[in-house]
Amino acid sequence: MVGANTRGCELAKSYQATRTAPSPDSAVVRGPGEVEVRLRVNGQDRTMMIEPRVSLLDALRDRLELTGTKKGCNQGACGACTVWVDRRRVLACLTLAISCESREITTVEALSEGDTLHPMQQAFLDCDAFQCGYCTPGQLMSAVALLDEGHAGDDDEIREWMSGNICRCAAYPHIRAAIRRVRDEQGGGRASH
Structure with missing residues (x-):
């Protein structure tokens, strides 16, 4: 038993020796008031003054006026606010905007190219994959990502990988049909974005 304790102490000391204390310059605390935050959203650099506690959802909707991303539950349970980072x-709604600096953020507004809808957007229209439309932006972002990730083999897999997006109108069969359509049109591959 003494040997194990001794070895444990040696490992702890070894670990402590490898850790370096942050330099005073690298430990910059931002806030608590507004700070400058630079985000790259839909291919454009955007700068804003926000408090570090502001969610990415609120920054997108309230500061950048990108209102396609919806606030559903504001607790991470519905998926209406799904974007790509x-x-x-x-x-x-669960991601701090400040944590997305130096990262590429994509919202539903970037799916189409001008007047040309993304294939998934067109499939949602053609397959009636929405009713009230409130969850549709998050559903679209997840559906395109699902194909890009290669998780659209069959309905069970689609259902599983789309399970984070809730549709209160119960358009699930139509959403799966839209995903299958794009998957099949693109040879089972990526959603081409």
């Missing part, structure tokens, strides 16, 4: 799905 570095091409990965995130819930904007």
